[in-house]
Amino acid sequence: MFAVTILGNNSAIPTPERHPTAQVLTYNDQLMLIDCGEGTQTQLAKYKVRRGKIRYIFISHLHGDHYFGLIGLINSMSLLGRIEPLTVFGPPGLWDILELQLRHAATTLRFELQFQPLTPESAGVLFQDKDMEVSCFPTRHRIPCYGFAFSVQRRKRRIIPEQTRAYEIPSAFFSHLADGEDYIRKDGTIVKNDWVTLPPNPARRYVYCADSIYDEELVPWLQDADLMYHETTYLDDLRQRAADRYHSTTVQAATLAGMAGARRLLIGHFSSKYTELQPFLDECIPVFPNTELALEGATYII
Ligand SMILES: [Zn+2]
Ligand SMILES: [Zn+2]
Known part of the structure; x- marks a missing residue:
């Protein structure tokens, strides 16, 4: 199975009902975490995701709603006796932050924590294993930010x-x-x-676009997605606010999905000022019919 489970679908401020961004990608027995907002480890427990199976963590950028849960998760993994190495991809400053947190707590992890810095030069393939290829690409946000693309090759006839x-x-x-x-x-x-x-089934591709202002230059990176995740922090009447804060609206995400030829669009990173999510769907569907809301606890097959 190649699927993504949503652990958090909110933007900056957590609410009792919605958590900041975190997603778990499952491919057969492998788990990868994409972003790790505050509360991620309790969300993993709530939705019965085996955290011990997480081998890679991808952090898009250093706004807190995408990584404030990381040190807690890493700490718990060690307390629970993890010995398998864990690889974290993220902007270079993330290593300074983790190292500082561990040092001041005099924590020695039981497992090897590997860190792979993301820089503009990282754009392209990050790594490949037998079946999966993971790439990253820069998005346009207030601070350096990266999206990720996950492609699974089907080799068996x-x-x-x-x-x-x-x-x-x-x-x-x-x-x-x-x-x-x-x-x-x-x-x-x-x-x-x-x-x-x-012949084998065609490759499947999930593209996670992280936080970004509307930017048509992203289209080459987004192409051929079976499922494309794009943020919709705001409804479309707040286009100007979205642009000022380097975020996107519903209609903008749907437009980009159409330009990129995505088969399905998944929207999330909703501003906490909204209590109802249905209007997000209502604004996207006329522009891009195959749109779905990223709902916490829901799993989307890719
Ligand atoms: Zn964010
Ligand atoms: Zn951000």
Whole structure:
């Protein structure tokens, strides 16, 4: 499964109902945390996300609503006996902050905390493993801020059951077929792999656009998203306020999703001055019909 679960969908000020930004990306058994606003660790517990499984944390920028929960989470991981390394990606100042907090508490973590600084030169691929590629790109915000794109490659070919039956291929050989191997029958004749399989499913891509003013120059980074997250701090009547604070509105996020050819748009980072979220959806849908609200505790399949 490739999916994202929302832990926080609010902007700067937490409210009893809505937390600042944090999301968990799940791919098979791997978990990655995207931003870590205040209260993230209690949200992880509330929605039964296994924090021990988090291997990577991506912090978009150093506004507190995106990282004030990080030191608490790291501290708890150590108290709970974590020994696996944890890698945090974030702006360079984040390491100074974490190091200071740990030093003044005389805390020695039980696990290795690795830090990868993000700078404008980091734009592009951050790392790749067997199936996933993670990239970052700068957004336009009041302080340096980065969005992240997660692409999952599907490498396994898909078995065509009628064909494998017709050629009498034993199921024990199916994993080799999925890897692209031909099948050799007892009489020595060869069953070509593409007679009995289809190409792998296409790659899936999630793009997290972090905080940003409306900026069409982001479009190349946002392209081909199966699911694109974009902030909508304000409804569209507050365009000027959004621009002054380097944030975006509903119509702006929906417009960008259309320009980028996204298949679905997920909106969040709502200003705490709003108690109702339905108007956000109502403003986006006429511009980009496949829009969904980022709701806390909800999981969106990518
Ligand atoms: Zn923010
Ligand atoms: Zn911000």
